[in-house]
Amino acid sequence: MELTVNGELFDGDVTxxxxxxxxxxxxxxxxxxxxxxxxxPDSDRKDYALRDGDHVEVVAPRQGG
Amino acid sequence: xxxxxxxKIEEMNIIDRxxxxxENTSALTLYDRSVTSRLLLGTAQYPSPDxxxxxxxxxxxxxxxxxxxxxxxxxxxxxxFFDLIRSWDVHVLPxxxxxxxxxxxxxxxxxxRELFETSWVKLEVIANDDTLQPDVFGLVEAxxxxxxxxxxxxxxxxxxxxxxxxxMAAGCDVLxxxxxxxxxxxxxxxxxxxxxxxxxxxxxxxxxxxxxGAPSHAMQAMEMGFDAVLLNTAVAxxxxxxxxxxxxxHAVTAGREAFEAGLMEPRDxxxxxxxxxxxxxxxxxQTS
Numbered sequence: 001m002e003l004t005v006n007g008e009l010f011d012g013d014v015t016x017x018x019x020x021x022x023x024x025x026x027x028x029x030x031x032x033x034x035x036x037x038x039x040x041p042d043s044d045r046k047d048y049a050l051r052d053g054d055h056v057e058v059v060a061p062r063q064g065g
Numbered sequence: 066x067x068x069x070x071x072x073k074i075e076e077m078n079i080i081d082r083x084x085x086x087x088e089n090t091s092a093l094t095l096y097d098r099s100v101t102s103r104l105l106l107g108t109a110q111y112p113s114p115d116x117x118x119x120x121x122x123x124x125x126x127x128x129x130x131x132x133x134x135x136x137x138x139x140x141x142x143x144x145x146f147f148d149l150i151r152s153w154d155v156h157v158l159p160x161x162x163x164x165x166x167x168x169x170x171x172x173x174x175x176x177x178r179e180l181f182e183t184s185w186v187k188l189e190v191i192a193n194d195d196t197l198q199p200d201v202f203g204l205v206e207a208x209x210x211x212x213x214x215x216x217x218x219x220x221x222x223x224x225x226x227x228x229x230x231x232x233m234a235a236g237c238d239v240l241x242x243x244x245x246x247x248x249x250x251x252x253x254x255x256x257x258x259x260x261x262x263x264x265x266x267x268x269x270x271x272x273x274x275x276x277x278g279a280p281s282h283a284m285q286a287m288e289m290g291f292d293a294v295l296l297n298t299a300v301a302x303x304x305x306x307x308x309x310x311x312x313x314x315h316a317v318t319a320g321r322e323a324f325e326a327g328l329m330e331p332r333d334x335x336x337x338x339x340x341x342x343x344x345x346x347x348x349x350x351q352t353s
Contacts, residue, residue, distance in 0.1 A: 006135040025138040030147055032133065032176035037168060039175035057135065060143020061150075061180050063117070064132025064160045065107030065247070065297035 004055045018045040020056065031060050091321070093292055095128075095239050095270055096185070096217040098156060102127045103287065104317040105158065105272065106310065107297025114149055116306050121153055124310035125318075128156045130187055130295065133177055147180075158219060160187040165200070167207035174211050186211060187241070187274075187295075188220045197247040197275075201228045205235055212236025221274055224258035226265055233269070240269060241295065244286065245276025248298050252282035256289070263290050280309075280316030287320025288328060 003010045005024065014020045017033060017040055033040045034057040040048050050056070092099050106126040111117035121129060131150060136143050150157060159177035164170035167190060174186045190207055192200035199222050208218045212235055220232050224242045232240060242262055245251035253259055254276060263271060270293070273286040277296040286294050294317060303309035341347075 006137075026136075027138075029136070029138075029141065029144055030180060031136055031143065032179045034172055034176060037172060039172045039179075041175075042179060057176075059133040059176055059180070060136035060140075061147040062132045062134040062143065063107075063109040063111070063146065064130050064162055065109045 001050060001052050003050060003053070006056070006058055010056075015049060016046055017048040017050060017056070020050060021045060021058065024058070026058065029060065031058050033058055091325070093270065095219075100127045100156065102314070102317075103293040103321055104283070104314055105130065105274075105293055105295035106300065107295070108150070109297055110301035111306055114145075117301075118149065118153065119307040120300055120310040121155065123307050123314065124300070125314040126155065126310075128158055129153070130158045130160050130297070131181065132160050132162050133173065133180055143180075156185070157181050157183055158185050158187050159183065161189045161207075163191070164189060165191055165203075167203040167210070170203065170207040171210050174207075174216060175214075178216070184215055184217050186216050186218055188218050199223055199243070201225065204228075205231045208232050208237050209235035219272070224255060224262045226262060229262065229266065238270070239272065240266070241272045241274040243275045244273045244282065244294075247275045249276050250278025250299060251276050252278055253285055256285070259286070259291070260289055280312045283313055284316040284320035284323075287317055288323050290324050293317075 001012065001014060012023055014023050017035065033045060035048065036055050092101055093103055102125045104124055104126045105128045106121060106124050107130045108117055111120065129150065159181045161170040161173040164173050170188060170190045174188065177186060178184060188204060188207055188211065190200045190203035192198045201223060204220055204222060205228065208220050211218050218237050219239050219241050220237050221241050221243065222228055222232060229240055242259060245254040271291050272293040272295055273291050274295040277283050277294055278299050283294045283296065296313065300306050300310045300313060
């Protein structure tokens with residue numbers, strides 16, 4: 001499946017959003033996710049089926065003003 | 066949706082009424098939390114995490130702003146920063162910096178709530194890259210939706226009273242008018258409008274956010290009766306952030322104490338501070 005993850009192309013064998021996060025190697029890191037601009041809660045990732053062309057955001061805490 | 070009741074005749078013209086200080090106003094309540102420090106400090110642009118930590122400590126601040134950004138799997142930066150802020154005794158206020166639409170801001174806020182485990186959000190919807198002026202239309206829209214979803218919204222807004230009314234109707238119990246555009250260090254660009262806003266909403270927590278460049282700017286806002294100030298760059302980009310943070314802490318405390326003590330009204334003509342009665346040679350002066 002071809003996806004865009006944080007603005008970069010991803011091509012891999014994943015079905016759900018949880019698969020993708022595992023495949024990319026985030027492990028137990030504290031990250032939040034959105035698909036095509038919509039927030040997907042941590043608890044929903046394992047049931048969220050990705051589709052070809054989806055835009056995925058994976059974000060983490062940062063300094064801010 | 067909450068709405069402000071229509072003003073009665075006797076409540077009108079409050080715009081000319083100075084806010085009055087009362088006893089025990091030193092603690093500040095924002096939504097359901099009470100804080101003693103009236104300085105909110107941003108965490109971005111410091112030379113190092115150690116200097117950031119030292120600056121937060123020396124400022125005395127009990128609320129820091131944070132954000133979220135794209136994370137690479139091999140980075141670990143998010144976890145390190147999260148552990149750092151958890152080591153401080155502060156409340157965390159996540160922002161939606163960089164969002165240009167209400168949809169972006171709403172979804173950023175939802176991600177921030179999951180990451181930082183707080184329902185507080187500093188809501189920014191930006192209209193223009195050069196001024197970083199709030200998009201007040203998107204702001205009101207996002208504030209309403211986030212309030213419905215259980216957020217406690219701190220909107221970054223202008224001094225516009227009509228926008229402020231709409232934000233409050235949308236569920237905001239705290240407002241954050243700009244001092245000057247973000248990062249400009251120009252201080253209070255429009256003190257007349259800020260004073261008007263302060264006087265028009267005497268009971269609403271108002272935090273001057275952005276544009277503060279010097280402790281005197283922060284002190285001016287506090288002397289005007291604003292409840293708190295929020296700043297970042299003025300501390301982070303100082304030659305010595307830790308000392309500048311402490312200086313801002315002093316200024317905010319001094320400004321608040323001056324407001325609570327009640328400032329004298331300015332006057333046009335001089336008035337002697339030393340008693341006139343008993344001035345030597347007074348009668349000679351009169352007859353010469």
